[in-house]
Amino acid sequence: MSANLGQRLRDTRKRRGLSQRELSKLSGVPLSLIRKLERGERNDTRLETARQLAHALKVPTTRLITEHAETPVGPNTANLWAPVHTALTAPLDPTDDAPQAPTYNGVQDALHAATPLFSTDRFDALRTVLPPLLRDTETLTETDPRARPLRARLLELTGWLMTQTRQFDAAELALERALDDATDHGQAAATINTQCWLLLRRGKLAQARGLAMYWADEAEPRMPHAIPSELSTWGWLLLRLSAAAIRDNRPDEAQDALRLAHSAAVTLGQEGTPEGDFLRTFGPVTVALKRTENAMVAGQSEKVLTLASRIPAHKLKPTSNNRNRHLLDVANAHTQLRQYAEAMDTFQKIHAGSPEWLPNQQYARDVLGCVLSGRRTLTSEMRELAEVVKLPV
Structure with missing residues (x-):
């Protein structure tokens, strides 16, 4: 601030x-x-x-506010990701005499193999795999123009990961470079969607709102002939617009954007993952999750629980970020209503499905902190979760 x-x-x-x-x-x-x-x-x-x-x-x-204060990243977290930062920023070494230069097929296969690590929040594995993959992709792109879309995709995923783990400067750099490398409008719009999320996490509401609004207008498909990838791209940009608007105390604008996103989801018919890209998964359930999130931002705890009861969240993958974020909203709603046992049950569900995701969430620390502050004595379960999310007790 x-x-x-x-x-x-x-x-x-x-x-x-x-x-x-x-x-x-x-x-x-x-x-x-x-x-x-x-x-x-x-x-x-x-x-x-x-x-x-x-x-x-x-x-x-x-x-x-002019800009929301970013929660400082502890030195331990920053050190863990230091090799990724270096791989993003270090220039190529012209004297590198590696015995085997990277090939297009090799880098493509490596990126394909690494993608599930991103989608399932395998942070420990990514800390090992990502730095050499970034360097190999950079080296290959210097000599083989075909590798540019591969680098764009890898940088987009890296920007998403860095946003997830609150490495915001690295995320900004990766996403800017991904946008420079984008070879088509769909790839560019997908990167912009992640940029909007980064701006939201940094509290830059006006920038997130403006960027999402501009690109949503640009990406609006021609109905009724829109293809799934177009509907997903447009829908996600509208969801980012809605998220920025509700946080900026513009509820009518947030509702309008959510209504349009719902129309895109209805046209799509069901949850889908265009081109196999987990970041573009979109459909009626995604919109319902974001509607619940907006209700929590607006402080409507009872509405959150009512909406959540209608969402088949149990059918989503445990490591789905939308699903996990939704469950944190549910835990928060229970906490606000002093339903602490229900909140703890929800935290246990998140931890069981996504043990590497939960410790990186400031929102989880905030909600669990409220739960613990309402108790005179802490159970072993509460102390264990506090340690998981790095909350002093």
Whole structure:
């Protein structure tokens, strides 16, 4: 957040004729936090807290914030991914005398073999496999133009992975390079979709909203002759637009984008994975998951649980990011309603299916922190999960 957050909050509150206590009551944000922000004792807060304040003040979230503070990545996490950072940024060594130069078929096969590691959140394996694959792809592209789409795809996947693990600068670099390498409009739009997600995770709501809106207009297919890949691309960009709008306290715009995404999903008919690309999986279930996410962002916990009860999440793969993110929303809703046992059951379900995914989620730390703060004593199960998500107890 900008250091001027407190000043903007104070000025907006006064223009609305509200006291700090009244704003606390309307927003649900603790009075002590509002006082600290306005006095400049704290210069940052969670994006969801900023949205609560903006909603109570009837202004866009971006009126209060310029850029959401990124949660610092601990040195251990950064060190784990250092070889990937190096492979992304280091220039090729002209004196490299490797005994065997990479070939097109070899790199293509290696990328094909590595893709399931991305789709199933196999982070430990990717830390080993990804650096040499990035270097080999870079080397090959210098001599074989056919390799450019391979490099674009690998960089897109790397940007997605770096976003997932909060390596945001590396993610930005990888996605910019992927966009430069994109050889067709579909590949470019898919990369833009991931860029929008990166902007959302960084709290850059205005940029995410603008980018998604522009590309959604560009990608809108001609109905009723649209093919699945076109519907998926358009639908996902609309979902990113909706996600940015709801976080920026623009509920009508968020609903309109969600409605259009739903129409794309209905036209598609069922969940599909165009061209076998797990990042483009889209359909009615995906839209339903995002509708539930919007309800959680808006603080509608009971609605979240009602919507979730209609979604066949059990049919989704345990490592599906949409499915996991959805279950965190369900856990959060239970927590907000003080249904702590149900929240813990949901956390156990996520951990059982995606043990490497869960520790990288700040959202999981936030929700579990709320669960633990509501308990006088912690069970062994609670302590174990706190250790998994790196939450001090």
